Amino acid sequence: MERRGNSKENDRLAEQALSLSYGQAFVAPERRRHRSSMSVLVPEDESTLGSKGACALISDSIWRNAIAKQAGDLSVRGFLTDYYSTPGHWDVKTSATRVLRALNSWSYSQSSYIEGGSYVSSLSAIVFRGRDAHVFHLGDTLVFRLRGAEFEQLSRDHITDLGGYRYPSRALGLDGNLDIDYAKLPLKQGDLFLFTTRAVRGTLMPSDYVQLIRADVSDLDAACERLAAAAQQRAGERGYGADQFCFQLVRIDRLSENIEEQPERVFGHLPVPPELGVGDRLDGLEVLEVLSRTAKSRIYRVRDERSGRLMALKTPSPELSNRNVYLEHFLLEQWVVDRVNSPFIARMVELPRPHRYLYYLTEPVHGETLSEWARRHPQASLAQRLDIARQLAKAVQALHRRDVLHQQIRPDTVLVDSHGQVVLTAFGACFRRDGDEHKARELARELGLSEHSAPEYALDTEVGRRSDQYSLASTIYWLLTGRAPYAQAPHQLRSHTGLEQMRYRSARLDNPQVPEALDEALRRALDPQRPLRFRRLSEFLVALRDPRRRQAAEGSGRALREPANLWQGIAGILLLLLVLSWLLK
8 A cells, every 4th residue: 555654654544544345246147147237446545545535336237238237337437437536625425426427427328329228227336435434326226234233224225116117216327317315324343334236135134134244254255155145045945037146245444533523634644845945855856946936836846856857846835734725726726737638738747656745746848928929929920829729729628628617818827838839827726617606706816817807707797618718719819919809808897787888809900810700700709798609619619720721611612602603693594585485486
């Protein structure tokens, strides 16, 4: 297991970390393809275990074909992969619920393309974090808890009887909307959790479960094998059709300390680094230059003493070390840099050794801001400027695919290297879209608005992806013309009546090279009314792709259509003359 910090501190944390063990057994007739899947994942990293916990889950499809196997496997693998990829500051319920809803949307949409099957499956999952168990349930899979001699069912069956057959009435992929059963339960050392499928119904009694599990609780795999064998035997005795049986046992061997009483533990058990200067060292990194000092963060240029690699290091400000609200957002910044995979977004660097402090590293960008680039290249061609615009649009698009708003798109947050490669930086105002637009707007205001900020930030109205679209279009307009699209800066508006007074200034007035089609696209993306902008950023991106060629193609199309109209007219006249000649005869 990976250790962090000094050895004594690591040993102490290891002793206080949650510890569990598990066993599994699966039996299915060869003539049937199994349709169930189960898994347990305990992170080796103590920081991840502390913030995200350990997961145990089971899935069971309603079909008996190859799709059923895929449905069960995909739901389990998808949940585990996506759950541990959620931002570190999200709580368990938020993370798991959003992952389940995303899986449900995907499964529901894919089922429409399949005949004779679907990606519908029941699923039960428990996240063990700290001293609590978070239970999430859909459909008819079964979860029990054995505490001492008490055997209790934690899940609730969602079943509908149709023509003598019983089907899940609430399951993953069954409907576009998802209703999830959720419960938070306190843990005790020695608690045993049993996961199984609907097929076991009618085979074993509660007393059978307790007796078979307690026969030798030290070997959970053997206990699961005993349950499976007993269920098969009982099914045969009662004349049940041969079916598959899945059993998974999870035992709580040791509880962690109550992390709810120490909020700072949520942020990875890592302290905020002290103030650093040139020549100082941190985790084998030598500070070469202080790039930025603000009220909330520090950015340093550092060199790895082992490899000689140059990197940029960002840390929270030392005086804010006890302000968990900011630390929460700092972890979101780290998540954005780590998870958003795009050549136009700053890339995170992982050290091959553990951190002792809270920070993250990125690859250095050897370039200049877009403002500096524009000053140094006043004669840059339209093609060069549009190439930068398209790269910047793709960077914003990559963030939006992860449901992240940047909120600070402007020339000073865009870097251009010597090869013309664009890298979007400054993620201090980034915000995950979670329905709380008020927090996103307040965060952007706190960090400072600019003339490129959308009007809604000043008017207390809803913000979203189209707000980033406005900032992107405003930055591109500035890149093409050297000025702002409106005489009045949007971030200085005081009332909604000011929106009606905003008049777009055509980009062609300052730069006649700008094609009409692109000017029209900019006008729409910069509409003061948010609902009137492009619905999707991809629509605006299309307008940025070779607008001159697109306009020329449209012109040639018109030219081709005009001769066609001419010949149609001539043909009509000839036909009229022919008819008249017949009548005069």
